[in-house]
Amino acid sequence: MEDKCPICQGENHCGNSLPKTHGSCWCTNKVFTEEVFREIPEEQLYKKCICEKCLACITTKK
Structure with a gap:
């Protein structure tokens, strides 16, 4: 995954793009609802991690 969030263009800190000695990504135990995926530009969907x-x-919007 690339290192920029497709929503805000900030650093996404994707642990999956770091050397394996780093461990897993911060998002491993997070819940991603359909609302989250709707916010990601279609051309970047499943290609970049969000931050x-x-x-x-997104998940705290009500």
Whole structure:
């Protein structure tokens, strides 16, 4: 995965793109609802990780 969030263009801190000694990504135990996927531009869907900040913003919107 690339290192930029497709929503805000900030660093996504994807652990899957780091050397294996780093461990897993921050998102491994997070829940991604359909609402999250709707926010990602279609051409970048499943190609880039979003950042933790964007995930929190989307999932806490009411």
